[in-house]
Amino acid sequence: MKKNKTTKRILLYIALIIGALVSLFPFYWAAIGATNTSGSMFSQPPTLLPGSMLMENIRNLNESIGIGRVMFNSLFIAVTYTVLALFICTMAAYAFAKFNFKGRNVIFTIFLLSMMVPYHATIIPLFKMMAALNWLNTYQAVILPNLAYPFAIFLMRQNLLAFPTSLIEAARIDGAGEWKIFFRIVLPSMKPALAATAIFLFLYQWNSFLWPLIALSTTDMYTFPVALSTLFGLSRIDYGQVMAGVTIATIPIIIFFLLLQRQFISGMLGSAVK
Amino acid sequence: MKQKTLVPYMFVGPAVILFSIFMAYPIIYSLILSFQSGQGSNLEFTGFDNFQRLLSDDIFITALKNTFILLIVQVPIMIFLALIIANLLNSALLKFKGVFRVSFFLPAVTSLVAYSIIFSIMLMNDGVVNQVIAAIGLDRIPWLSDPFWAKASLVIAMTWRWVGYNMVIFLAGLQNIPEELYEAASMDGASKIRQFFSITIPNLKPVILFTTILSTIGTLQLFDEPFVLTNGGPSDATLTIGMYLYQTGFRFFDFGYASTIAYVIVILIAVMTFIQFKVTGDQE
Numbered sequence: 281m282k283k284n285k286t287t288k289r290i291l292l293y294i295a296l297i298i299g300a301l302v303s304l305f306p307f308y309w310a311a312i313g314a315t316n317t318s319g320s321m322f323s324q325p326p327t328l329l330p331g332s333m334l335m336e337n338i339r340n341l342n343e344s345i346g347i348g349r350v351m352f353n354s355l356f357i358a359v360t361y362t363v364l365a366l367f368i369c370t371m372a373a374y375a376f377a378k379f380n381f382k383g384r385n386v387i388f389t390i391f392l393l394s395m396m397v398p399y400h401a402t403i404i405p406l407f408k409m410m411a412a413l414n415w416l417n418t419y420q421a422v423i424l425p426n427l428a429y430p431f432a433i434f435l436m437r438q439n440l441l442a443f444p445t446s447l448i449e450a451a452r453i454d455g456a457g458e459w460k461i462f463f464r465i466v467l468p469s470m471k472p473a474l475a476a477t478a479i480f481l482f483l484y485q486w487n488s489f490l491w492p493l494i495a496l497s498t499t500d501m502y503t504f505p506v507a508l509s510t511l512f513g514l515s516r517i518d519y520g521q522v523m524a525g526v527t528i529a530t531i532p533i534i535i536f537f538l539l540l541q542r543q544f545i546s547g548m549l550g551s552a553v554k
Numbered sequence: 555m556k557q558k559t560l561v562p563y564m565f566v567g568p569a570v571i572l573f574s575i576f577m578a579y580p581i582i583y584s585l586i587l588s589f590q591s592g593q594g595s596n597l598e599f600t601g602f603d604n605f606q607r608l609l610s611d612d613i614f615i616t617a618l619k620n621t622f623i624l625l626i627v628q629v630p631i632m633i634f635l636a637l638i639i640a641n642l643l644n645s646a647l648l649k650f651k652g653v654f655r656v657s658f659f660l661p662a663v664t665s666l667v668a669y670s671i672i673f674s675i676m677l678m679n680d681g682v683v684n685q686v687i688a689a690i691g692l693d694r695i696p697w698l699s700d701p702f703w704a705k706a707s708l709v710i711a712m713t714w715r716w717v718g719y720n721m722v723i724f725l726a727g728l729q730n731i732p733e734e735l736y737e738a739a740s741m742d743g744a745s746k747i748r749q750f751f752s753i754t755i756p757n758l759k760p761v762i763l764f765t766t767i768l769s770t771i772g773t774l775q776l777f778d779e780p781f782v783l784t785n786g787g788p789s790d791a792t793l794t795i796g797m798y799l800y801q802t803g804f805r806f807f808d809f810g811y812a813s814t815i816a817y818v819i820v821i822l823i824a825v826m827t828f829i830q831f832k833v834t835g836d837q838e
């Protein structure tokens with residue numbers, strides 16, 4: 281009986297270790313690729329150790345896409361979007377969770393229903409709108425469209441429902457203004473939910489591809505996903521360069537994830553899971 | 555008192571205004587566009603012509619077929635794998651659960667474009683995957699250049715990216731299944747595999763439904779992966795509806811027809827979600 285349990289345990293570990301290696305290998309491969317020549321990714325036997333080409337690959341990548349600029353675009357768009365969207369969505373969620381007003385249920389239902397409509401149904405009118413406003417190839421063209429993100433509103437509302445209404449009422453009796461109540465009393469106790477929603481919004485924007493691909497048209501405005509995909513679409517691809525780009529775009533997210541695992545996972549799953 | 559009634563509108567106002575301009579208006583406008591046709595901004599109403607055109611459009615039919623093949627093959631494989639891994643990770647025999655969980659979840663953090671590029675390079679004819687296959691003494695697989703294998707490549711890549719994500723959802727669901735159920739089953743002599751099928755799966759049904767719907771919606775809109783990994787090729791074998799929409803709208807600037815395709819995706823998502831609710835039925 282005991283022996284049976286030991287074999288089971290060993291089999292379990294073997295299965296999971298193989299699975300974990302499959303899961304992690306592509307990351308390792310990309311990092312190795314970033315330090316080697318373009319050809320080494322196709323050599324026989326495969327190159328599995330770091331090479332000395334990292335600096336050269338980064339230099340070439342910088343020449344083709346301008347790493348600093350792309351990093352700035354990606355960060356600027358994602359951070360601005362996250363801050364604004366978090367603010368706008370939380371405010372709306374607060375109204376839905378803690379106020380009774382005319383039209384509340386209708387508006388909330390429309391928000392919920394819109395989550396069923398795929399993004400694709402909006403991109404053509406959005407494109408025409410941005411063209412008419414002369415906003416194509418600008419930051420606001422990428423940032424504005426999803427600021428009122430229904431899912432983020434829904435998430436924050438669920439969390440705000442649990443906030444004791446009596447505290448809000450007590451503050452009102454004490455004469456606190458509505459904004460003061462929102463910022464000083466409600467928001468401070470919502471930190472975990474705000475963090476999860478912020479991560480959700482940030483990742484959504486950082487990884488977003490189709491809309492930025494359509495809205496942005498010059499290299500100096502590209503975000504990482506768009507820059508990488510154009511680099512990868514060239515007729516002569518320098519794979520070392522591409523892998524350096526992929527690695528640079530991925531590392532910040534991985535570090536961020538390892539630091540904030542718990543909030544990160546609940547943010548990515550939309551706090552469906554705690 | 556009057557001022558007080560304005561307060562909620564102040565809070566909800568910015569979201570409603572932004573939503574109306576950038577979501578509601580485009581959704582309605584593209585519905586109108588789907589009944590128009592023409593190039594660029596020279597559009598005129600043509601009734602149901604676009605919808606009729608869809609039916610005789612071979613490329614659209616191919617894209618529809620491809621999307622459904624990917625859906626039918628990839629989603630069940632991924633959900634099943636995620637269930638198994640979640641179950642293994644939940645085992646009492648296991649230490650270092652955190653390390654394994656992070657390893658499996660990490661792919662879900664990467665951008666769709668980044669991972670598609672990595673897979674594309676790994677799966678090239680003389681890429682690392684084929685090197686390993688050749689080293690074992692098997693024939694190289696034409697991953698990206700053969701219609702069948704190109705679809706398989708997409709399935710593999712998408713499964714790699716999403717298994718961990720679904721696994722974490724299942725892991726949370728597993729915590730809610732009472733331990734006694736398993737104890738009772740063990741006493742009755744039910745094997746682990748039997749317990750998996752007759753306790754775990756039925757108890758996780760709502761969670762499985764949730765993940766299946768999410769994955770179905772995601773696959774029906776699939777764009778990033780085929781765009782980067784195979785660019786729809788070879789000979790349209792991995793062209794998805796999402797990619798065809800992009801090509802029609804932004805390569806041929808046929809906005810009317812592209813909007814019709816967008817609404818096909820809307821309808822498909824509504825129908826598929828409805829069917830999945832019906833099939834799994836009984837709970838609300």
